[in-house]
Amino acid sequence: AGIAQHVNDQPVAVAPILDTAALTSGFAARNAARGETGLGNYAAYTPDGMRIEAQPQVVELSSLIASHAPDGTVNPAYPHAEGIQPRDRSNAASQAQITELASRREPDRRQPSPEASTGAPIVNAGNVVESGNGRVMALNRVYSDPNLQDQAAAYRAMIAARGHDIEGRQQPGLIGRRLSDLSPEDTTRFARGANERA
DSSP states (O other): OHHHHHHTTOOOOOHHHHHHHHHHHHHHHHHHHHTOOSOSOEEEEOTTOOEEEEEEEEEEGGGSBOSBOTTSOBOTTSOGGGTOOOSOTTSHHHHHHHHHHHHOOOGGGGSOOSBTTSSSOEEOTTOBEEEOHHHHHHHHHHHHOGGGHHHHHHHHHHHHHTTOOOTTOSSEEEEEEEOSOOOHHHHHHHHHHHTSOO
8 A cells, every 4th residue: 555655646654554553452352351253153133133144254355246346337247136236336325325434444343243234244155245235335445545545454454353364365355154045035035134224
């Protein structure tokens, strides 16, 4: 990031580098106090009470199949016909929401959550994002925008503090890998439910 800033005649921001150690130790201390390693499976629920089990995993963000690109362009590789993305992520309101999400320096809100509509995106075995397409789009912006490198550093530190190895990963993304076996109908129900606020 520092090299990119220098090449583009921008001020080189060293604060994220200096803050990363403090941030990591802060997350680790908090998790240790709670008795959490951050690596165990967890349950996530839709507002209507549908429960799935997921496993926290770190993947390259580019490996995820999101419904839309960060600029709102529809992703043809996403299974739109299955009805698992009820939101139009290409409209102006959605794009404004994604811009706002990307601007937040709130890594704790990207951890696995019992609410399927928040936290780490929930992804199926084929890397299709079932809940959290907007969050994936926002993370792609965080990694690609030189002005959002503070957010990227804080996000990486949070992942490492949870006990995940991010060594060698270009753009690590913390996801919840859905372990529950769902029928196509239940998959659609889950994805639609997870797009509703709790």
